[in-house]
Amino acid sequence: MRVLGIDPGSETLGWGIVEGDNFKYRLVEYGVVKSNRRDKFSKRLLRIFDSVADIIWRFEPKVLSIEEAFYAVNVEVALKLGQVRGIVMLAGEKAGLEIAEYSPRFVKQTIVGYGNAEKQQIQEMVRILLKLKEKPEPHDAADALALAICHLHACKLKNLR
Numbered sequence: 001m002r003v004l005g006i007d008p009g010s011e012t013l014g015w016g017i018v019e020g021d022n023f024k025y026r027l028v029e030y031g032v033v034k035s036n037r038r039d040k041f042s043k044r045l046l047r048i049f050d051s052v053a054d055i056i057w058r059f060e061p062k063v064l065s066i067e068e069a070f071y072a073v074n075v076e077v078a079l080k081l082g083q084v085r086g087i088v089m090l091a092g093e094k095a096g097l098e099i100a101e102y103s104p105r106f107v108k109q110t111i112v113g114y115g116n117a118e119k120q121q122i123q124e125m126v127r128i129l130l131k132l133k134e135k136p137e138p139h140d141a142a143d144a145l146a147l148a149i150c151h152l153h154a155c156k157l158k159n160l161r
Contacts, residue, residue: 001019001020001021001062001063001152001155002017002018002019002028002059002060002061002062002063003017003018003019003020003061003062003063003064003065003148003151003152004016004017004055004056004059004061004063004064004065004092004097004148005017005018005065005066005143005144005145005146005147005148005149005150005151006052006064006065006066006067006088006144006147007067007140007141007143007144007147008066008067008081008084008085008088009081009084009140010035010041010044010045010048010080010081010083010084011034011035011037011044012032012033012034012035012138012140013032013033013035013048013051013052013084013088013140014030014031014032014138014139014140014141014142014143014144015030015031015032015033015052015055015141015144016029016030016031016136016141016142016144016145016147016148017029017030017055017059017061017148018130018145018148018149018152020149020152020156022156023152023153023156025129025130025149025152026130027130027132027145028059029059030136030141030144030145031141032138032140032141033047033048033051033052035047035048041080041083045083045084045087048084048087048088049087049088049090049091052087052088052091052092053091053094053095056091056092056095056097057095061097062097062098063097063098063099063100063151064088064089064092064097064098064099064100065100065101065102065147065148065150065151066085066088066089066092066099066100066101066102066147067085067101067102067103067104067107067143067147068101068102068103068104069081069082069085100151100154102147102150102151102154106150107122107143107146107147107150108122108146110149110150110153110154111125111126111129111146111149111150112125119139119142119143120135122139122142122143122146123135123136123137123139123142125146126142126145126146126149129149130145130149
């Protein structure tokens, strides 16, 4: 199964494609979508939508695994993050992908074994699970890969029951 993981962000959105079978994972590709913070927010949303749609078209994943909304102290940041999530999920729905949402804490528990894991710990575990020589940079992309791996773990565990 090929999974697109997305770590949503209005300035830097991380993405990663992972293929998995029986707890064995293979990296397909990863990267980030950067937006100019000086652009109008609506223009940044369009860039994100177009970029995610292009990634879906190029790599043909079956599932979009995205981080759930989480509590933020800054309401404006939370609203913008929600809009980015909506745009990403819209791109996934338009392409007919299955949409899976996971909390940041669940992803950390699944990948690292600890729900309060640090960014560096996630990067290192993603490196180990995907058998990479170096940890994926930037951390936004590593988080996206972790989301893809998390979905593959969740699917395998569901099938074991």
